Amino acid sequence: MSKFDMAALTWDEKPRRVEIAKNVAQAIKKHVPLNKSMRLLDFGCGTGLLTFFLIDSVKEAVGVDTSQGMCEVFLKKANENNINNVKVLNIDLTKDKLEEKFDVIVSSMALHHVKDTESILRRFYELLNENGYIAIADLVKEDGTFHDDNEGVEHFGFDLDNLKTLFEKVGFKDVNYDIAHIVRKEKDGKEREYPIFLMVGKK
């Protein structure tokens, strides 16, 4: 059982996580012209917090996640809320096949778990239809203190100018970023701020 399988059942109970997904969804709606003809992919969807905040703005959504526990909770939420235009795939997008195309790919707080950022960005590029959008949210470069346990954390956030250059290298156009949310956490008696960016680009 992975760390995320164990966390899945109580994942949505942390208000901080719901708040992040809500603000990331709001930022995506502001920067990407979503419409009811679009197919959306949520990379590292977890329990679907971001997917379910966006589902009413698109035609259908697919969540992908390596954690079976997360996928089970995602499916349970979809069933309980009679949301029929979503599905979830328990796959590792860094290596498993996915023979589908999307008009928009979103992700929140999952990119830092992938070691090879350039290859996953190339995968996103391939999975997008022409003129499709990418909208990725994650931590701005931090000092490794955001997570209590850094197991599985491949990057302590991202330098935004370097990431923008990588998006452009892979082929994305009109790349821009904004701060979507700021997480405030108490660390050693002091309040620390961890900004979360949203980087958007177009194929």
Ligand SMILES: C[S@@+](CC[C@H](N)C(=O)[O-])C[C@H]1O[C@@H](n2cnc3c(N)ncnc32)[C@H](O)[C@@H]1O
């Ligand atoms: C911090 S959680 C974020 C979950 C969700 N996006 C949210 O905001 O609540 C990161 C998620 O990414 C998933 N993940 C990590 N690497 C992945 C990969 N290569 N392919 C698919 N999912 C992955 C993990 O299983 C986990 O559910």
